[in-house]
Amino acid sequence: MEFKDYYKTLGVARDATAEDIKKSFRRLARKYHPDVSKEADAEQKMKEINEANAVLSDPEKRAAYDQLSQRGYQAGSDFQPPPGWDAGFEFRGQGSGDAQTADFSEFFSQLFRGQMGAGARHAHHRMRGDDHHAKIMLDLEDSYHGATRSLTLRMPKLDAQGRTVLAEHALNVRIPKGVHAGQVIRLTGQGGQGHGGEAAGDLFLEVQFKSHGRYRIENKDIYAALPVAPWEAALGATVKIPVPDGAVEVRVPENSQTGRKLRLKGRGIPAATPGDLYLVLEVVLPPATTEKARAFYQTMAQELAFNPRQHLGV
DSSP states (O other): BBBBOOHHHHHHOOOOOOHHHHHHHHHHHHHHTTTTTOOTTTHHHHHHHHHHHHHHHHSSHHHHHHHHTTOOOOSSBBBBOTTTTTTBBEEOOOOOOGGGGOOOOOOOOHHTTTTTOOOOOOSSSOOOOOOOOEEEEEOOOHHHHHEEEEEEEEEEEEEEESEEEEEEEEEEEEOTTTTOOOOEEEETTTTSSOOTTTTOOOOOEEEOOOSSSSSSEETTTTEOOOOOOEEHHOOEEEEEETTTTTTEEEETTTOOOOOOEETTOOOOOOSSOOOEEEEEEEEEOOOOOOOHHHHHHHHHHHHHHOTTTGGOOO
16 A cells, blocks of 8 residues: 655644644545535545644654654555554554544545544543553563553644644553453553543553564464574474573474474463464585585585475476
8 A cells, every 4th residue: 555645745844733633624625625626636635634733733653653653654655553563552542433434545544544533522521531552562571571661652642833743651561461462451440531420531551572583473373483404394203492481392203394393382472362383394404615525515415316306297
């Protein structure tokens, strides 16, 4: 999909105030509204203008979009949201969207689905505070052992000049053992302030995992490469390897090949229904960097008469 430059669409500077954005939107709406415009592409233009305004007129969405834009994306360039791009931002409400955004682009949907919120609320009414939500990035090991983490969330708001600024929300969060990607941790009373003496809303933290140098996470299952020597793969062996919750001895069956999966049942994410840990064998050849090693490989070539391409018919 294509990256959208919402500032360019509305014709405003990146430091535009809320009033600047409102004025530009009204001016463009008068020009391109399909009921009055004579422009050939008025309907499509109006959709683009509405979409840009939906982001830039919302302090929370605008702050998250600004952070994403700082990575140097250009309008019209190929784009996929980086993992965890919006982690650490605190949004009001949680909803699936509304009818007015149904025609917005895939770009908007990928970035802001689930962040359409309940909208502004009037402080003079007696009502419970808004629920807030945020995405947090955890280490895989936190799921195996549980942890307490100090987090700082950024809550966008407008300053006196109508510009978006970030207020910090610091909190300590207990991470339960067995938490998995997509799970939501609820913090009672940590959301928006209540009005007229009513209770504060809750804060919902959606868990995602940081990328890991050794493990790949799929739902509750964990995948890791298991390097083995050629003789271990050919003859079979018992090897000791580290896993997220300690170390384990694994039996490598004889005549194993690269890509074979060894399943350790229940050693994945330790949720109520635990996942599995899959070890993917990777046969690693010793380098032929000495005369002795080269002579050994030459002997293998002569004695084994092995052709790994025989099945190709050549």
